[in-house]
Structure formats: C-alpha cells, structure tokens
Amino acid sequence: MHRAIKIFTVAGIPVKVHWTFIFMPLLIWYMAWVYHLNTTQTMWVSSAITVMLICILLHEFGHALAARKLNVSTSDILLLPIGGLARLENLPSKAIHELWIAIAGPAVNVLIALITIPYLVLVTAPRIASVEFLTPELILTDFDFLPPFIFAMNLGLAAFNLLxxxxxxxxxxxxxxxxxxxxxxxxxxxxxxxxxxxxxxxxxxxxxxxxxxxxxxxxxxxxxxxxxxxxxxxxxxxSNKISDVFLLPESGEAELPIQQSGEFKLNPVQGAVSSEQPEIPSGWESIDYHSTLEVAVSRLYETKMPALLVKEEEQALGLISLDLIEEWLSTSQPRFYFLPSFNT
Incomplete structure (x- = not known):
C-alpha cells in the first residue's frame, strides 16, 4: 500500500491511487483490441470505467464523512483496481458507530442509483422502446445507455459490499x-x-x-x-496494564521485567529488578505503572523518546521502551490456523 500516488485532497482527506493504475490505459486498449471496439465504443467503455471509479470514490467518502461525524479521522482514501479503501486512523469506540460507518458507503451507492431513476424513466425507457433489437454493439455506441449502467453498477456495488x-x-x-x-x-x-x-x-x-x-x-x-x-x-x-505484564521487585511474578538503567534483565520464569533506584536521565517523560501498554505505545510515538520512565506514586521503577513492548508481544503470538478459531 506504500506505492500509492496522491492525486488530490477533498474535505481534508488525501485521495491516493495505487501504482497499478498506470496499467489502466493498457487494459482499455486490450479490451478494445480483443472485442474489436471502434473509437466510440472505446470511449463508452472508458467513460463507464471512469464513472465506476468516481462512484467507488464517493462510496469511500461516505465512510470517511460518516466517521468524521462520529469523531473518527480518516488517514486517506486509496483507490485500487479491485475497489477502494477509506483508511481510518482508529476504530470507533462504540460498536454502533462502526455499524453506521460501515453502512454509509453502500448507502451512497443506493442514493446514486435512486438519482438516476428519473433519467431512466424519461429518457432511457422511450429509447429502448424505439429499438427493435437491443444489442451490445448498439449500447456501446449510445451514451443514453450510460445512466442504466450507472444505476445497475451502483446497486451491484452496494449489494457486493454488503456481503x-x-x-x-x-x-x-x-x-x-x-x-x-x-x-x-x-x-x-x-x-x-x-x-x-x-x-x-x-x-x-x-x-x-x-x-x-x-x-x-x-x-x-x-x-x-x-x-x-x-x-x-x-x-x-x-489493553493490558504495564503492572499486569512487567515485574516489580516485591511482586515475584511477571512475564518480563522492566528495563532498568538502559539494561534489559530477562528471566524466562521470573524476572527481577534491583531495588536500587535507576539513574534517571533528565528531561525524560514518565508514565504511571498502572497505565495500559496502549497508552505507553502512544506516548512513545508522540514524544519520540527512546523510553519512558515508569513511576508509581512518584517512585521511579525503571524504563519501558517500544523494543521491550514488542519483545513481550512476540512472546504472546497467537496460533494462526488456515481459518481463525472461534474460541477466545
């Protein structure tokens, strides 16, 4: 996903396309060659693909703007050859909010389909009635048949995304x-x-x-x-607290000890830290011993510090770093099956 090109920003949300889109003109040329399309038919297909990408983009903006309404930010929107992604910075705190964000995208497609109905009734229906035989060749040479494509495509997008x-x-x-x-x-x-x-x-x-x-x-x-x-x-x-994972001298049991004075002391069964106060570097940020690891990771990224000073009631216990947290996470790797298990 890193090889994406930013094309513009709308409502403060960057829109990017995957690098594989450079092959899109080649794909259209290939389709025209295989199906022997003339210039008008090739333009019709190109227009249909462009409209489809616009509808996919509007679908993703449905997610992004619904998320914004619920105080969830969107990093960017990425268009891929197989669809699009509105990449949220974090999950909504409430499950019901995730529900609204999820259905907002398909709702946009249904709305677009509804908007095309008057054109279908007033223009497309009489046009179809005036034609004796409706063939693919005729459709691809008449732009009056583009709105029916938009109608069907948006209903299809909504239905497919709701699988x-x-x-x-x-x-x-x-x-x-x-x-x-x-x-x-x-x-x-x-x-x-x-x-x-x-x-x-x-x-x-x-x-x-x-x-x-x-x-x-x-x-x-x-x-x-x-x-x-x-x-x-x-x-x-x-979501575990630092105190649930890292050892204090008097606790006697934990999965890893706290890093102290820049020194990582590890015991496979029981870790132990010295009762002596570590040398505290000046200017370092501190974190409460009973804070969650998520808060610690967030603080480490925000402050760009190599480690945080862990304290309990103003007593310095040691230092915690991203490397230390990652090492603990690596010891707690889940078992991955071909399909995930349902048990907790």
Whole structure:
C-alpha cells in the first residue's frame, strides 16, 4: 500500500491511487483490441470505467464523512483496481458507530442509483422502446445507455459490499452487531472466520469458472481478514496494564521485567529488578505503572523518546521502551490456523 500516488485532497482527506493504475490505459486498449471496439465504443467503455471509479470514490467518502461525524479521522482514501479503501486512523469506540460507518458507503451507492431513476424513466425507457433489437454493439455506441449502467453498477456495488465477508462493509456490519453482545475481540475473530470462509468459496468459484477478478478479490479478503484479526489481537494485548505484564521487585511474578538503567534483565520464569533506584536521565517523560501498554505505545510515538520512565506514586521503577513492548508481544503470538478459531 506504500506505492500509492496522491492525486488530490477533498474535505481534508488525501485521495491516493495505487501504482497499478498506470496499467489502466493498457487494459482499455486490450479490451478494445480483443472485442474489436471502434473509437466510440472505446470511449463508452472508458467513460463507464471512469464513472465506476468516481462512484467507488464517493462510496469511500461516505465512510470517511460518516466517521468524521462520529469523531473518527480518516488517514486517506486509496483507490485500487479491485475497489477502494477509506483508511481510518482508529476504530470507533462504540460498536454502533462502526455499524453506521460501515453502512454509509453502500448507502451512497443506493442514493446514486435512486438519482438516476428519473433519467431512466424519461429518457432511457422511450429509447429502448424505439429499438427493435437491443444489442451490445448498439449500447456501446449510445451514451443514453450510460445512466442504466450507472444505476445497475451502483446497486451491484452496494449489494457486493454488503456481503458478510469481513473486512468488507457487510462483514463490518456483522462484527459491529456481534460486538454489541460479546465485545470487539471475539466479534472480530468470528467475523474474520466468516469472511475467510466466503473468500475460500469465492476463490474456488473464480478458479473453476476461470474468472480472474474473483480470485484476486478472494485473496484480498482472505489476507485482509487475517491482518484485521492480527491487529485486533495486538490491540487486545495492548489493553493490558504495564503492572499486569512487567515485574516489580516485591511482586515475584511477571512475564518480563522492566528495563532498568538502559539494561534489559530477562528471566524466562521470573524476572527481577534491583531495588536500587535507576539513574534517571533528565528531561525524560514518565508514565504511571498502572497505565495500559496502549497508552505507553502512544506516548512513545508522540514524544519520540527512546523510553519512558515508569513511576508509581512518584517512585521511579525503571524504563519501558517500544523494543521491550514488542519483545513481550512476540512472546504472546497467537496460533494462526488456515481459518481463525472461534474460541477466545
């Protein structure tokens, strides 16, 4: 996703396109060559693809603007050959908010489809009635048939995105509804499993019918669902308090000791830190021993400090760094199956 080109900014949200879009003119030329399209037909196809990309972009802005309304920022919108992504900076705190954000995109497509209905009734319907035989060749030479394409394409986009294949919109709706009852961590595991099952079925269908787009979309869904599951697992672990994970001299048990005076002391079973006060570098930021690891990570990124001084009631206990937290996370790696398990 790093190889993306920023094309413009709307409402403070950067819009980027994936580098593979440089092949789009080549794809259109290939279609024109294979299907023997004339200049007018090639222009019709080019217009249809352009309109589809605009509708996908509006779909993503539906997500982004709904998120903004609910105090969730969007890093950027990325257009891909297989769709688009509104990349939110963080998940909404409430499951019901995720539900509204998820359905906002398909709602935009339904709205666009509804807007085209008057044109279909007043222009397209009489045009179709005046034609004895409606052929693909005729459609691709008459721009009166572009609005029907817009209507059908937007309804198709809305329906496709509402498939319960997490992390697509329908899958996020499923997760939001489940999270209301069981919490986001378990809800994500279940939604990801459902999404990956659908991805496997889609991949098999694409392979058997030799429909390449389905294969690529299935692979994207499967990998994205696994990444979402990994990310929510990481957030779940980071919700632990520093005091739940790192050892104090009198506690006698923990998974890793606190780093002290720049020295990492590790015991596989029980860690221990010296009771002596560490040498405290001047100007270093401090964090409470009972803060969460998520807060610690956020503070480390914000301050750009190599470590934070861990304190409890103004007593310095040691230093905690990103490397230390990452090392603890690496010892808590989840077991990954072909499909995620449903158990917690």
């Amino acid at each position: 319960p294949a997490f992390p697509m919109d329908g899958g996020r709706v499923v997760r939001a509804l489940l999270a209301i009852r069981m919490g986001r961590y378990r809800a994500t595991k279940i939604a990801a499993a459902i999404g990956q099952l659908i991805a496997v079925a889609m991949f098999a269908y694409g392979l058997l019918s030799w429909k390449i787009p389905y294969i690529f979309i299935a692979a994207f869904i499967f990998i994205a669902a696994q990444r979402e599951r990994f990310w929510i697992w990481r957030q779940h672990l980071l």
